[in-house]
Amino acid sequence: MSRLLLVTDLDNTLVGDDGALQRFNGWFKQHRQTYGSKLVYATGRSLKSYQRLTTQIALLEADILIASVGSEIYYPGYKLDEAWSSLSSLDWNRAGIVAITQQFPQLILQSESEQRPFKLSFVLHKEDAFILPELQAQLIIQGIEAELIYSNDHDLDIMRRKVNKGSALTYICRAPRFAAKQIVVCGDSGNDIALFAVNKLGIIVGNARTELLQWHQDNLEDDRYLAQANYAGGIIEGLKHFGIMHE
Ligand SMILES: [Mg+2]
Numbered sequence: 568m569s570r571l572l573l574v575t576d577l578d579n580t581l582v583g584d585d586g587a588l589q590r591f592n593g594w595f596k597q598h599r600q601t602y603g604s605k606l607v608y609a610t611g612r613s614l615k616s617y618q619r620l621t622t623q624i625a626l627l628e629a630d631i632l633i634a635s636v637g638s639e640i641y642y643p644g645y646k647l648d649e650a651w652s653s654l655s656s657l658d659w660n661r662a663g664i665v666a667i668t669q670q671f672p673q674l675i676l677q678s679e680s681e682q683r684p685f686k687l688s689f690v691l692h693k694e695d696a697f698i699l700p701e702l703q704a705q706l707i708i709q710g711i712e713a714e715l716i717y718s719n720d721h722d723l724d725i726m727r728r729k730v731n732k733g734s735a736l737t738y739i740c741r742a743p744r745f746a747a748k749q750i751v752v753c754g755d756s757g758n759d760i761a762l763f764a765v766n767k768l769g770i771i772v773g774n775a776r777t778e779l780l781q782w783h784q785d786n787l788e789d790d791r792y793l794a795q796a797n798y799a800g801g802i803i804e805g806l807k808h809f810g811i812m813h814e
Contacts, residue, residue, distance in 0.1 A: 570602040571811060572745040574633075574736055574762060575753040575802065577610040577617070580772050582624060583798030591799040592627050594812060607739070609633040609732040611722065611758050614641060615680050636716055636724045636758050637735035638686045651738055655730040656685045660711050664725055667705045673698050674723065686726050693720035718757035719776055733761030751809070753802050755779060763791060770805030773797045 573595065575581045581588060598604045608629040610617060617634055620626070632641040638655050640648040664687055668674050673695035677688040691698070699715060706713050712728035740750065752762040753770040757778040763769045767790040771783060774797040783791065792808050794801030806812035 569749060570745070571598065571604040572607065572740070572750045573604065573753070574607040574609055574750065574766070576732075576755060576759050576762075577608055577612065577620065577626075578755075579774060579798065580753050580755045580759070581608075581626075581799050581802065582620070583774065584800055585624070587796070587799035587803060589625070591803055592625065594803070594806075595627060605630040605745075607631045607633060607736070609637070609736065609752075609754075609759070609762060611636045611718065611724065613681055613683060614639065614645060618645075631739055633732055633735045633739070635681075635683045635686050636726065637732040637761070638683055638726050638730050640735055640739060651735065652685070654738070655727055657727065658712070659685050659727045661685075661687070663709055663711050664706065664713060667702070667709060667711070668725070670705070671698050671702060674702075677722070685730070686724055689723045689725075690721060691717065691723040696720070699723075716758045716761075717778065720778075722758075724758065731761035732758060733763075733765040736762060737765050751806070751811070753805070757782075763788075767791070768809065770794055770802055772801030774801070 595606060606627060606629050612634060614634050634641060640651045674689040674691055677690055681688045699717060703715055714726045714728050714730055716724045716731060750766050751768045752766045754762055755772050755774060756776040760779060760782045767788055769791040771779060771793045773794045792805040794804040796804045803812060
């Protein structure tokens with residue numbers, strides 16, 4: 568048993584089953600105290616939306632918050648990592664992207680609080696998702712390098728190329744304080760793929776969405792565990808599978 572860097576998505580991964588979340592919290596609190604383990608939340612939510620969630624649900628305080636699908640990183644006290652923000656904003660052509668997205672009536676802007684300096688977020692319904700290749704093509708024609716991240720058959724986030732939860736995780740791990748075997752990532756949907764792509768040890772919760780399951784099938788990895796149980800129950804199941812949690 569050793570210290571752990573646990574990186575988890577919130578909605579429909581850690582959050583979704585209050586009883587299991589409580590069990591997870593109790594275990595992690597103890598683990599953190601004993602081994603100096605660290606907890607990282609990697610969420611699509613903006614800081615504001617994350618703060619709203621913390622008033623509704625008992626979440627442990629995270630050591631690091633990766634917010635807005637990786638475009639922002641915060642430390643305790645909600646201190647923004649300015650260096651990451653300037654990296655993730657390099658060559659960011661917001662006006663160019665807005666102009667192109669306006670050609671697609673299927674794209675509906677999400678609420679103002681989810682629009683970030685370096686992220687644009689839209690609702691895109693499943694039956695309209697066929698526009699994605701055309702949207703990507705239009706961006707390339709205009710010389711705009713952007714990352715399109717589609718999750719839950721509903722949310723489309725557009726960010727600078729290579730900005731995602733995975734690149735944010737790689738950034739916070741650049742000082743190698745944790746060995747690869749000590750880092751576990753957990754998720755349920757499309758915007759978590761980038762986490763699994765940069766880290767071998769992973770837990771996909773039982774309620775995962777098809778876009779993540781499909782990616783998992785196409786990129787099988789022995790150290791990635793597909794849980795039966797849903798939400799935090801799936802995380803617990805995976806931690807037991809890896810021999811990290813015993814009880
Ligand atoms: Mg999720």
